[in-house]
Amino acid sequence: MTEQQTGDRYSRGLDILRRVAGVDRPAVLDSLADICPDLGRYTVEFPYGDVYARPALTLRQRQLTTVAALTALGHATPQLRFHIDGALNVGCNRREIVETIVHVVVYAGFPAALNAMTVAKEVFSQRADGSGDDLGGQPQDARESRYERGWKALSQIDGEAGHAVLAGLRDIAPDLGHYIIEFSFGDIYSRQGLDLRTRELVTIAACTALGTARPQLKVHTHGLLNVGGTREEVVEAILQMAVYAGFPAALNGMAAAREVFAERD
Amino acid sequence: MTEQQTGDRYSRGLDILRRVAGVDRPAVLDSLADICPDLGRYTVEFPYGDVYARPALTLRQRQLTTVAALTALGHATPQLRFHIDGALNVGCNRREIVETIVHVVVYAGFPAALNAMTVAKEVFSQRADGSGDDLGGQPQDARESRYERGWKALSQIDGEAGHAVLAGLRDIAPDLGHYIIEFSFGDIYSRQGLDLRTRELVTIAACTALGTARPQLKVHTHGLLNVGGTREEVVEAILQMAVYAGFPAALNGMAAAREVFAERD
Amino acid sequence: MTEQQTGDRYSRGLDILRRVAGVDRPAVLDSLADICPDLGRYTVEFPYGDVYARPALTLRQRQLTTVAALTALGHATPQLRFHIDGALNVGCNRREIVETIVHVVVYAGFPAALNAMTVAKEVFSQRADGSGDDLGGQPQDARESRYERGWKALSQIDGEAGHAVLAGLRDIAPDLGHYIIEFSFGDIYSRQGLDLRTRELVTIAACTALGTARPQLKVHTHGLLNVGGTREEVVEAILQMAVYAGFPAALNGMAAAREVFAERD
Numbered sequence: 001m002t003e004q005q006t007g008d009r010y011s012r013g014l015d016i017l018r019r020v021a022g023v024d025r026p027a028v029l030d031s032l033a034d035i036c037p038d039l040g041r042y043t044v045e046f047p048y049g050d051v052y053a054r055p056a057l058t059l060r061q062r063q064l065t066t067v068a069a070l071t072a073l074g075h076a077t078p079q080l081r082f083h084i085d086g087a088l089n090v091g092c093n094r095r096e097i098v099e100t101i102v103h104v105v106v107y108a109g110f111p112a113a114l115n116a117m118t119v120a121k122e123v124f125s126q127r128a129d130g131s132g133d134d135l136g137g138q139p140q141d142a143r144e145s146r147y148e149r150g151w152k153a154l155s156q157i158d159g160e161a162g163h164a165v166l167a168g169l170r171d172i173a174p175d176l177g178h179y180i181i182e183f184s185f186g187d188i189y190s191r192q193g194l195d196l197r198t199r200e201l202v203t204i205a206a207c208t209a210l211g212t213a214r215p216q217l218k219v220h221t222h223g224l225l226n227v228g229g230t231r232e233e234v235v236e237a238i239l240q241m242a243v244y245a246g247f248p249a250a251l252n253g254m255a256a257a258r259e260v261f262a263e264r265d
Numbered sequence: 266m267t268e269q270q271t272g273d274r275y276s277r278g279l280d281i282l283r284r285v286a287g288v289d290r291p292a293v294l295d296s297l298a299d300i301c302p303d304l305g306r307y308t309v310e311f312p313y314g315d316v317y318a319r320p321a322l323t324l325r326q327r328q329l330t331t332v333a334a335l336t337a338l339g340h341a342t343p344q345l346r347f348h349i350d351g352a353l354n355v356g357c358n359r360r361e362i363v364e365t366i367v368h369v370v371v372y373a374g375f376p377a378a379l380n381a382m383t384v385a386k387e388v389f390s391q392r393a394d395g396s397g398d399d400l401g402g403q404p405q406d407a408r409e410s411r412y413e414r415g416w417k418a419l420s421q422i423d424g425e426a427g428h429a430v431l432a433g434l435r436d437i438a439p440d441l442g443h444y445i446i447e448f449s450f451g452d453i454y455s456r457q458g459l460d461l462r463t464r465e466l467v468t469i470a471a472c473t474a475l476g477t478a479r480p481q482l483k484v485h486t487h488g489l490l491n492v493g494g495t496r497e498e499v500v501e502a503i504l505q506m507a508v509y510a511g512f513p514a515a516l517n518g519m520a521a522a523r524e525v526f527a528e529r530d
Numbered sequence: 531m532t533e534q535q536t537g538d539r540y541s542r543g544l545d546i547l548r549r550v551a552g553v554d555r556p557a558v559l560d561s562l563a564d565i566c567p568d569l570g571r572y573t574v575e576f577p578y579g580d581v582y583a584r585p586a587l588t589l590r591q592r593q594l595t596t597v598a599a600l601t602a603l604g605h606a607t608p609q610l611r612f613h614i615d616g617a618l619n620v621g622c623n624r625r626e627i628v629e630t631i632v633h634v635v636v637y638a639g640f641p642a643a644l645n646a647m648t649v650a651k652e653v654f655s656q657r658a659d660g661s662g663d664d665l666g667g668q669p670q671d672a673r674e675s676r677y678e679r680g681w682k683a684l685s686q687i688d689g690e691a692g693h694a695v696l697a698g699l700r701d702i703a704p705d706l707g708h709y710i711i712e713f714s715f716g717d718i719y720s721r722q723g724l725d726l727r728t729r730e731l732v733t734i735a736a737c738t739a740l741g742t743a744r745p746q747l748k749v750h751t752h753g754l755l756n757v758g759g760t761r762e763e764v765v766e767a768i769l770q771m772a773v774y775a776g777f778p779a780a781l782n783g784m785a786a787a788r789e790v791f792a793e794r795d
Binding site: 337338339340363366367369370371372373374375376377378379380382383385386389400430433434436437438440441444445448449452453456472475477478480481 | 558561576577580603604609740742771781787788
């Protein structure tokens with residue numbers, strides 16, 4: 001790659017970073033100017049100039065997967081604040097962000113989601129726009145129990161892989177299986193405000209970033225493909241995690257995805 | 266499950282949450298009211314209405330396993346503060362909380378334990394009760410060396426599984442084996458203020474929440490059963506981690522426990 | 531070990547802790563005095579009296595591996611602040627610390643590195659010394675592309691293991707392989723201010739502490755040995771992680787190292 005092309009990476013990345021940041025001069029560049037300007041340059045070139053510039057996911061999709069990953073990681077509050085704001089800057093609505101954070105309860109637990117919701121609340125309160133977004137609750141279908149609703153969703157999304165998880169729990173912790181059906185799928189996956197394809201996309205991002213959920217990453221790679229997602233979307237969501245959780249997370253996630261693709265061929 | 270039963274989950278959960286929070290109107294509900302009231306409802310229904318309501322562990326045991334898990338995770342300070350306070354509200358004494366945090370040094374390292382101790386100190390200083398609890402040091406048995414004391418504890422708790430860990434280190438890092446005997450077991454496990462059964466219970470919680478300690482989770486699942494714990498306690502401690510570290514952590518922990526149970530049959 | 535020797539551990543540890551802390555009375559002892567003085571004693575005895583006292587790594591090397599590990603963990607800000615200051619106290623220069631943090635971008639992602647850089651900036655601003663250290667950027671060799679530079683570095687450091695990683699990506703995510711060559715090795719590993727041997731040493735520390743990067747820990751254990759490091763250095767860096775990430779992290783890291791040593795015999 002020539003220096004000219006390197007220059008292209010920077011200017012391409014800066015354009016995208018400006019759209020996400022919603023300002024002409026992103027603060028990260030100034031904050032690093034007197035200690036490590038190269039890290040500022042890398043932050044423009046690799047995450048934005050290389051990864052975000054890739055066409056396979058929209059900026060809106062990338063911001064939601066990033067919000068999911070940072071929510072799951074739990075220790076990146078300044079970046080979570082920036083990317084919740086960034087998600088709004090690139091056209092996500094407040095409801096999608098709230099739904100993404102609620103969704104991560106399933107994969108990283110309540111503390112991670114509750115703390116991310118606190119950050120979202122701060123970000124929302126500092127913006128004039130979008131305050132009219134519907135953040136309301138779910139109309140429950142009274143004719144359908146949480147179990148019925150959850151079983152239907154689980155079967156649709158994870159199919160055989162999901163049923164295998166439940167079967168494996170029968171002899172040791174059947175109640176955990178019930179909670180997965182009723183809570184994870186009956187309560188969370190059945191919520192409105194985020195379509196199933198996006199839910200599986202952010203699930204792949206969160207599981208890849210955590211690095212401790214390989215079996216679940218495989219189940220939900222099947223899941224994304226089962227609900228109409230593409231292998232390219234799987235690969236892109238995992239690749240993007242190199243930015244937020246490091247290259248080992250992305251490499252190990254890619255190895256899991258490769259196994260799933262082989263299972264389906 | 267009928268809507269009626271769903272209602273039961275909420276009221277049952279709210280009763281338990283009130284006991285843990287020590288207030289009639291837990292703050293989490295109000296803080297979520299204007300951004301995601303459903304998450305507030307889930308927080309009442311699943312962690313408290315479903316999990317904490319289960320009889321297999323006492324509220325005191327559940328608070329100590331939660332404190333251990335949040336100490337190990339390291340990024341859930343607001344929840345750690347809430348549950349240290351909650352542990353006192355349900356009848357744990359300060360010494361048990363301090364011992365639980367010290368114990369986690371072995372599984373998550375000094376930074377996690379030191380930061381959790383800082384939180385405990387803040388919580389303790391804001392309460393009038395229990396200030397007389399004995400937080401004192403350990404009377405060392407001068408006739409017994411740390412190595413002798415540690416070897417005895419290791420053999421009693423982990424038995425063959427523990428000896429196998431040490432044997433595996435002999436050719437590459439025998440000193441790490443010595444530190445496990447002298448520090449982990451001679452210093453930490455031999456402390457008073459928390460019985461061995463509780464130490465192994467919180468160890469299972471911490472290792473399940475971390476998600477990176479599968480071999481150790483298996484060793485200490487054997488350990489809990491070796492010191493008089495039950496398979497039901499193992500399953501409950503792991504299941505509870507779905508709340509604090511997500512369902513993948515609980516599912517992967519359960520898979521490890523299943524292997525241990527099979528080894529013992 | 532006799533009580534006399536236990537006393538030796540404490541006084542030996544206190545001497546080393548004082549050098550790292552740069553003060554006669556480290557604050558950690560006073561902050562724990564009224565809640566858990568034993569934890570203060572353990573903090574002196576095990577990390578400093580046992581581990582840091584080992585001759586296989588210098589205090590400068592240990593501080594850089596610790597800064598790398600705490601940067602990767604992301605949730606230990608007070609300790610990161612202490613050890614960045616400690617690295618300067620034992621003779622590291624600001625450039626080495628900045629390079630260590632930039633290096634961890636590859637293994638734990640941008641948020642972890644950016645947040646650690648913020649901490650480094652605070653620590654540096656509070657010290658009069660070393661403000662003249664060169665923190666400047668990299669003179670790029672215009673005749674060499676990022677890809678050429680990266681491929682050369684990757685081949686030198688990781689050799690066959692590195693080429694195998696790229697080969698495994700060819701069918702699923704070849705671009706991720708390009709980013710590893712151009713960004714990880716062409717941009718980061720090729721930076722000045724930290725020699726390759728130190729870069730691989732801090733990589734081993736970061737991957738061991740994360741606990742989710744086993745394949746990468748193996749590749750870079752080969753890497754350290756390929757660039758002139760010793761098996762003793764590998765073992766010491768992993769053993770030290772018992773202090774910062776817990777014994778499971780060190781035990782699992784040691785198991786990976788054992789496999790690498792066997793592969794090379």
